[in-house]
Amino acid sequence: MRTPQGDAGTLCNERGSPSFTYLPEASAPQEVGLLMPARLAPYTGGMLPPLFSMNLPEGFLLVQFRARLENVARVDPLLLLGITGDAHPIGRLAMSSDALETLRPGRAALANGECLEELLEWDGAEGLFHELVDRYALRSGISGVQPKVVVPELGHAAAPELIVKAGRDEYPHLPVNEFICMSIVKAAGLPVPDFWLSDNMELFVMRRFDVAADGARLGFEDFAALTRRQPELKYESSYEEIARVIRRVVAGPYIATALEQLFDTVAVSCMVGNGDAHLKNFGVLYTHPAAGDVRMSPVYDLVCSTMYLPADALALRLGGSKAFAGSLRLLDFARLCNVADPEERLRRIEQAVVGTIEKQAYLIGEAPGLRRALNLGCSAWRCRAHGLRGVDDVALSRLRMGGRAGQRAGLARAGTGGSGIAGVLCRARYAARKRNVKSVVYPLLNRGRAAMEIWRTNVAHRRVAPPMQRGVICNLV
Ligand SMILES: Nc1ncnc2c1ncn2[C@@H]1O[C@H](COP(=O)(O)OP(=O)(O)OP(=O)(O)O)[C@@H](O)[C@H]1O
Numbered sequence: 001m002r003t004p005q006g007d008a009g010t011l012c013n014e015r016g017s018p019s020f021t022y023l024p025e026a027s028a029p030q031e032v033g034l035l036m037p038a039r040l041a042p043y044t045g046g047m048l049p050p051l052f053s054m055n056l057p058e059g060f061l062l063v064q065f066r067a068r069l070e071n072v073a074r075v076d077p078l079l080l081l082g083i084t085g086d087a088h089p090i091g092r093l094a095m096s097s098d099a100l101e102t103l104r105p106g107r108a109a110l111a112n113g114e115c116l117e118e119l120l121e122w123d124g125a126e127g128l129f130h131e132l133v134d135r136y137a138l139r140s141g142i143s144g145v146q147p148k149v150v151v152p153e154l155g156h157a158a159a160p161e162l163i164v165k166a167g168r169d170e171y172p173h174l175p176v177n178e179f180i181c182m183s184i185v186k187a188a189g190l191p192v193p194d195f196w197l198s199d200n201m202e203l204f205v206m207r208r209f210d211v212a213a214d215g216a217r218l219g220f221e222d223f224a225a226l227t228r229r230q231p232e233l234k235y236e237s238s239y240e241e242i243a244r245v246i247r248r249v250v251a252g253p254y255i256a257t258a259l260e261q262l263f264d265t266v267a268v269s270c271m272v273g274n275g276d277a278h279l280k281n282f283g284v285l286y287t288h289p290a291a292g293d294v295r296m297s298p299v300y301d302l303v304c305s306t307m308y309l310p311a312d313a314l315a316l317r318l319g320g321s322k323a324f325a326g327s328l329r330l331l332d333f334a335r336l337c338n339v340a341d342p343e344e345r346l347r348r349i350e351q352a353v354v355g356t357i358e359k360q361a362y363l364i365g366e367a368p369g370l371r372r373a374l375n376l377g378c379s380a381w382r383c384r385a386h387g388l389r390g391v392d393d394v395a396l397s398r399l400r401m402g403g404r405a406g407q408r409a410g411l412a413r414a415g416t417g418g419s420g421i422a423g424v425l426c427r428a429r430y431a432a433r434k435r436n437v438k439s440v441v442y443p444l445l446n447r448g449r450a451a452m453e454i455w456r457t458n459v460a461h462r463r464v465a466p467p468m469q470r471g472v473i474c475n476l477v
């Protein structure tokens, strides 16, 4: 196992149990990761340390590895690590193994690369992506279930690399979806890698952010590795845990920005309906473990998953729940992250969503269902966001009294601080949900446009029953 700062140690497989041993001369700069300090005793434990399993191929790529290797070898995590380890997997670790030399893709293929412009302009009849998979799959040390390959970029002095992602039948138009959502993230002012959509809209291409401008390889660790979890446990955590880990591992000067970025990313996810912001979709970058420069990586892999799964929810818990959050839960989270100006941030993010939907109207139209999913995400967000002000404890106690009269009284009380029916209805729903009141009846006091719009959104989300004579029953989810 090597780092750009020198050789680190040896990973071996003793009767099916991996163990990693540092070289006696290895010191802090050669450490393999933030949670594996140099020591004399080997790292054992029956499984690959999460740092090493972090980039193992999943989903589409794993199928490619199996199809190409199954006849010649037993495809297990150590073999996958050995095969991809020599070809610059994500992060700064490299691995060489003489035993696996014959299985590795030919050096000639590694020396090649692709020109970014040609990738983006390709309009040949044959599928370009399949060709890329044939050439580069076995050198792609990268995780994630979506189809993708890591491709060296031609025509660049510093030899950066590209990650080329394609869609698949289950998730049509995923590249357009990812391009639009990443454009929203960028418009919201968050750091993103360079990214493009191919002219035929079949490929989403990113430049690797773990390669510095001068070609130096940076350390990268995702939050599954940082919480010592194997990749399959990537949904079993909370955004609060990520915040705690940030405080522990990120370098002092970068902690505040990292927490703001976490808050903003969770907020964008709630607004666009991204149910895939799991532990492996957040990461940190650094030069080496002793350099003292651990910071958050740019944002990546943000998509509108509700376009395919309308009932999708957050990938991790926030305030104890995986439901997409409105401002109340986000403001609690902002406090936990010490974010000073959360309301201003939420406004900016909402503007980025609305602005990008307007600006990219044509492209969004190319992905049937995306506009509807984004618009629903936005209006659901607005409904949730109205829960901010005006509901006090007296209103809540009346709501909790139950019965039509009590609820009306509660709502009337909640309405005293508000401005108009829309705010009243939303605040009441939100407050009732927060306090676990199961349902609330409210009269449609006036049929103003805002009230009707919100009611329609709720119906679209199947949260309310059709109107009863002069009222609406709102079944809280
Ligand atoms: N621009 C980038 N530079 C370097 N590494 C990246 C970049 N983008 C993503 N990665 C790494 O590649 C991994 C897979 O990428 P990505 O999350 O985009 O794939 P995916 O298949 O959509 O993932 P998922 O399984 O979450 O849907 C990430 O977890 C991260 O480790």
Ligand SMILES: [Mg+2]
Pocket: 144, 280, 281, 301
């Ligand atoms: Mg991912």
